[in-house]
Amino acid sequence: MAHVGDTQAGNIPLAEVPDVELYHPKSWITKYVFSQDAKVIAIQYSCTAIAIGLVGLVLSWLMRLQLGFPDTFSFIEASDYYQYVTMHGMIMVIYLLTALFLGGFGNYLIPLMVGARDMVFPYVNMLSYWVYLIAVIVLTASFFVPGGPTGAGWTLYPPQAILSGTPGQEWGIILMLVSLILFIIGFTMGGLNYVVTVLQARARGMTLMRLPLTIWGIFVATILALLAFPALFVACVMMLLDRVLGTSFFMPDIVEIGEQLAYTGGSPILFQHLFWFFGHPEVYIVALPAFGIVSDLISVHARKSIFGYRMMVWAIIAIGGLSFIVWAHHMYVSGMNPYFGFFFATTTLIIAVPTALKLYNWVLTLWKGNIHFTIPMLFCIAFIVTFLNGGITGLFLGNVAVDVPLSDTMFVVAHFHMVMGVAPIFVVFGAIYHWFPLMSGRMLNEGMGKFHFWVTFVGAYLIYFPMHYLGFVGVPRRYYEVGETSFIPDSAADLNAFITVMVLIVGFAQVVFIFNIIRSLIKGKLAERNPWNATTLEWQTAEFPPGHGNFGDLPVVYRWAYEFSLPGVKDDFIPQNLAPNLINMADDDDSVDEQVAE
Amino acid sequence: MSIFSQISEKPWLESVDNIINMRPSNAFHVPTPIVGLRILLAAMTVLFVLTAISYADHMRLPNWRPLPDPFLLWLNTLILITSSVALQWARSAARHGDLGAVKKVFFAGGVLAIAFLLGQFLVSQQLVDMGYYASSNSANAFFYLITGLHALHLTGGMVAWGRTITKLLRGFSASQIALSVELCAIYWHFLLFVWLGLFTLMVST
Numbered sequence: 001m002a003h004v005g006d007t008q009a010g011n012i013p014l015a016e017v018p019d020v021e022l023y024h025p026k027s028w029i030t031k032y033v034f035s036q037d038a039k040v041i042a043i044q045y046s047c048t049a050i051a052i053g054l055v056g057l058v059l060s061w062l063m064r065l066q067l068g069f070p071d072t073f074s075f076i077e078a079s080d081y082y083q084y085v086t087m088h089g090m091i092m093v094i095y096l097l098t099a100l101f102l103g104g105f106g107n108y109l110i111p112l113m114v115g116a117r118d119m120v121f122p123y124v125n126m127l128s129y130w131v132y133l134i135a136v137i138v139l140t141a142s143f144f145v146p147g148g149p150t151g152a153g154w155t156l157y158p159p160q161a162i163l164s165g166t167p168g169q170e171w172g173i174i175l176m177l178v179s180l181i182l183f184i185i186g187f188t189m190g191g192l193n194y195v196v197t198v199l200q201a202r203a204r205g206m207t208l209m210r211l212p213l214t215i216w217g218i219f220v221a222t223i224l225a226l227l228a229f230p231a232l233f234v235a236c237v238m239m240l241l242d243r244v245l246g247t248s249f250f251m252p253d254i255v256e257i258g259e260q261l262a263y264t265g266g267s268p269i270l271f272q273h274l275f276w277f278f279g280h281p282e283v284y285i286v287a288l289p290a291f292g293i294v295s296d297l298i299s300v301h302a303r304k305s306i307f308g309y310r311m312m313v314w315a316i317i318a319i320g321g322l323s324f325i326v327w328a329h330h331m332y333v334s335g336m337n338p339y340f341g342f343f344f345a346t347t348t349l350i351i352a353v354p355t356a357l358k359l360y361n362w363v364l365t366l367w368k369g370n371i372h373f374t375i376p377m378l379f380c381i382a383f384i385v386t387f388l389n390g391g392i393t394g395l396f397l398g399n400v401a402v403d404v405p406l407s408d409t410m411f412v413v414a415h416f417h418m419v420m421g422v423a424p425i426f427v428v429f430g431a432i433y434h435w436f437p438l439m440s441g442r443m444l445n446e447g448m449g450k451f452h453f454w455v456t457f458v459g460a461y462l463i464y465f466p467m468h469y470l471g472f473v474g475v476p477r478r479y480y481e482v483g484e485t486s487f488i489p490d491s492a493a494d495l496n497a498f499i500t501v502m503v504l505i506v507g508f509a510q511v512v513f514i515f516n517i518i519r520s521l522i523k524g525k526l527a528e529r530n531p532w533n534a535t536t537l538e539w540q541t542a543e544f545p546p547g548h549g550n551f552g553d554l555p556v557v558y559r560w561a562y563e564f565s566l567p568g569v570k571d572d573f574i575p576q577n578l579a580p581n582l583i584n585m586a587d588d589d590d591s592v593d594e595q596v597a598e
Numbered sequence: 599m600s601i602f603s604q605i606s607e608k609p610w611l612e613s614v615d616n617i618i619n620m621r622p623s624n625a626f627h628v629p630t631p632i633v634g635l636r637i638l639l640a641a642m643t644v645l646f647v648l649t650a651i652s653y654a655d656h657m658r659l660p661n662w663r664p665l666p667d668p669f670l671l672w673l674n675t676l677i678l679i680t681s682s683v684a685l686q687w688a689r690s691a692a693r694h695g696d697l698g699a700v701k702k703v704f705f706a707g708g709v710l711a712i713a714f715l716l717g718q719f720l721v722s723q724q725l726v727d728m729g730y731y732a733s734s735n736s737a738n739a740f741f742y743l744i745t746g747l748h749a750l751h752l753t754g755g756m757v758a759w760g761r762t763i764t765k766l767l768r769g770f771s772a773s774q775i776a777l778s779v780e781l782c783a784i785y786w787h788f789l790l791f792v793w794l795g796l797f798t799l800m801v802s803t
Contacts, residue, residue: 120630120634121631121634188638188641191641192634192637192638195637196630196633196634196637199624199625199626199633200624200625200626200630200633201624201630202623202624203623204623205623206623207604207607207609207623208601208604208605208607208625209604209605209606209607209608209609210609226637226640226641227640227641227644228644229641230641230642230644230645230648231644231648233645234645234648234649234652237743237747238652238743241732241739241743245732245733245739246732246733247732247733247736247739247743248733248735248736248739249652249656249736249739249740249743262733264661264735265656265659265660265661265662265735265736266656266736267655267656267659270652270655270656274648274652277648305610309609309610310606310608313605314605317605559609560609560610562610
C-alpha cells in the first residue's frame with residue numbers, strides 16, 4: 001500500500017502546476033459556521049436538507065392519515081390537505097433531493113474525488129449555502145403566516161395559485177415564490193463551483209474519462225440544473241409580479257366569485273411550459289447523481305470494474321441532453337396540438353434507450369461479481385429494481401393515448417414516487433452508509449441498517465404497488481376525500497387504509513435511521529481508513545476523516561477508478577493514485593508492468 | 599485536445615497512460631474564473647432567451663398593445679455601447695501593461711454603465727407618467743420585466759467593477775488586475791448583446 005504523496009516512486013514527474021492558495025480559517029466561526037471548506041459546507045447543506053426533508057416526511061404522514069382514514073382527523077381540513085400536498089412535493093423535490101445530491105454529496109465528493117484541495121471559488125460556495133439556508137427559512141416561515149403556506153399544488157399552476165379560494169393566497173404563495181427565487185440564486189453560485197472544479201481543478205492524471213461515475217453524474221446534473229433553473233426563475237418572477245403588482249403575464253381575463261378581476265390577456269399555459277422546461281430536467285437533476293453514485297457503489301461492493309464505462313458516461317450525457325426536449329409530456333391534457341404530443345411522446349420514449357443501457361450495465365457489473373451484501377449494496381440492488389419499475393410505468397405515461405385516461409390519477413403519483421422519490425432516496429441511503437465512515441470516521445450500526453433497509457424496501461413496494469391499482473380504477477390524485485363515487489369500489493378505501501399503515505411503518509424505520517446516525521456519530525465502531533477497499537481518491541487523504549486541504553501533496557492519478565480483482569495482483573483493488581511500481585504482486589515477479597497491463 | 603476526444607478515451611487501456619499522464623488536467627486552457635464566467639453566461643442566456651420567447655408568445659395574444667419607444671432608450675443604448683467599448687479598451691490596455699490608461703478608461707466605462715442604469719430608470723419614470731402601468735397591459739409588464747432583469751444583472755456586474763476599482767486604487771499592477779478587467783469586459787459585452795437583442799425585439803414590435 002502506498003501512502004499519499006508517494007509520487008517519487010512513480011513514473012510521472014511531480015506536477016509543475018503551482019499549488020492552489022487555500023483560505024485558512026482563523027477562528028471557530030470561520031471554521032465551522034461561515035466556512036469556505038467544501039466539506040463543512042457539504043455537511044451544512046446535508047443537515048439543512050435532511051431537516052427540511054423530515055418536515056416533508058411528516059407532511060406525507062398527515063396526508064396519508066387523511067386519505068387512509070377520512071372523517072377521522074378533525075384537525076385536517078381540506079385546505080390543510082392541499083397545503084400538505086404542495087409543501088411535501090416542493091420540499092422533497094427541490095429543498096431535499098436537489099440540495100442533498102448537489103449541495104451535499106456534490107460539495108463533499110467533488111474536490112475529494114477529483115483530487116483537489118477545495119472548490120475553485122470557495123467564497124461563492126459559502127454564499128451558496130447561506131442563500132440556500134435563507135430560502136429554506138423563508139419556505140418554513142410560510143407555515144406561520146396568516147393563511148398558512150400555499151396549497152396550489154407543487155406545480156403552482158396559475159391562475160388558481162394566486163386566486164382566492166386557494167389556501168395561502170395571501171402570503172403563502174408570495175413566500176414560496178421568493179423562496180424558490182432565492183434557492184435558484186444560491187444554487188447557481190454552488191453549481192458554478194461544481195462544474196468548474198470538475199473541469200479545471202482535477203489532479204494530475206485525472207482525465208475526464210478517469211473520473212468516477214459519481215462525479216460524472218453530479219457534473220452533468222449540475223449543468224442541467226444551471227440551464228433549467230432559469231426557466232423556473234423567470235416563471236417565479238413573473239408570477240410574483242402577477243400576484244404583487246397585478247401584471248398579467250399568466251393571468252387571463254378571469255371572474256372570481258362573480259367579480260371581473262383587473263387581470264387581462266395573460267397566458268396560463270405559458271407558465272406550464274416554463275415550469276416543465278425546468279421540471280423535466282429536474283427529474284434528471286435528481287436521477288443522474290443517483291445513477292453515478294450507484295455505479296460506483298455497485299462496482300466497489302461487487303469487487304468488479306463497472307461494465308461499459310464509456311457507455312455509462314455517454315448515456316449520462318445523452319440523458320441530460322434529451323431531458324430538455326421532453327417537457328411537454330407533462331402537459332398532454334393541456335389541449336395541445338396532436339403532432340406536438342406525438343413529438344414529445346417520441347422523444348420521451350427515446351430516453352428509455354440510454355436509461356435501459358445503464359440498467360443493463362449495472363446488472364452486467366453484478367454478473368459474476370464478488371458481491372458483498374453490505375447495506376450500500378442492498379440499497380443499490382433495491383434502486384435498480386425500483387428504478388426499473390418506475391421507469392416502465394413512465395413508458396406507459398409517456399404515450400399520449402395511455403396518459404390521457406391515467407392523467408391526474410394515483411397511477412401518476414405511484415409512478416413518479418417510484419422513479420424519482422423512492423429510487424433516488426435508496427441511493428441517498430446507500431451513499432450515506434457508504435461514505436459515513438469517511439465523513440465521521442465511524443461505521444454505522446449494521447443491525448439497525450439492515451432493519452432500516454428491509455422495512456424501507458419492502459414497505460415502499462407495499463405503499464406504491466397498491467397505488468398503481470388505485471390509479472387504474474380511477475382514484476384521482478390531490479383529492480381531499482373521494483366520498484361516494486360510483487366508479488370507485490369500496491375496496492379502494494381499504495387499500496388506502498393499508499397504504500397509510502405502511503407509510504407509518506416505513507416512517508418509523510426512518511426514525512431508526514436518524515437514531516442510528518446520531519448514535520454512531522457518538523459511539524459507533526471506529527472505521528478503518530478504507531473500510532470498503534475502494535479505489536477512489538477520497539479514501540486516500542492525508543488525514544482520516546479528511547482535514548482542511550484534503551491531501552498532503554496533491555495526488556497523481558495513474559488509472560481509472562475501477563481496477564478491481566486484477567489477476568496477479570495481491571490486493572483485489574488498486575487505488576487510483578498508487579504508482580505502478582508500488583503495486584503488490586501476488587508472487588515475486590520482475591515483470592511488474594507486464595502483469596499490470598493484462 | 600478537444601472536449602470530444604477527451605471523453606472518448608478508453609481509460610482501462612494501459613497503453614494510453616503515458617500519453618494521458620503528461621497532459622495538464624484542466625479541460626480548457628484559459629484561466630479558471632473565465633471558465634466560470636462562461637458557464638454563468640450560459641445560464642443567463644437561457645434566462646434571457648426564455649424571457650424573449652415568453653414575450654413573443656404574448657405578442658400573438660389579442661389584447662397586446664405595444665408601447666412607444668422613448669427617444670431616451672436609443673440614447674441609453676448608445677451609452678451602453680460606449681461603456682462596453684471603454685471596457686474593451688481597458689482590457690487591451692491591461693494586457694499591454696498600460697496601467698494609466700486602464701485606470702482612466704475602466705473608470706469611465708463604469709461611470710457610463712451607471713449613466714445607462716439611470717437612463718433606464720428615467721425611461722420607466724417617463725412611461726409611468728404617460729400612464730403605461732405594468733398592470734394595464736402585458737406589453738408594458740414585459741417592458742419593465744426585461745429592462746429590470748437586464749438592469750439587475752448589470753448592477754451585479756457593477757459589484758465586480760467596484761471591486762476592481764478598489765484593487766486599482768490600492769495600487770495593484772497591470773498584470774495583477776488584467777484578469778479582473780477582462781472578466782468585467784466579457785460580462786459587459788454579453789450584457790450589451792443581450793440588450794441589443796431585447797431592444798431590437800421591443801422596438802420592432
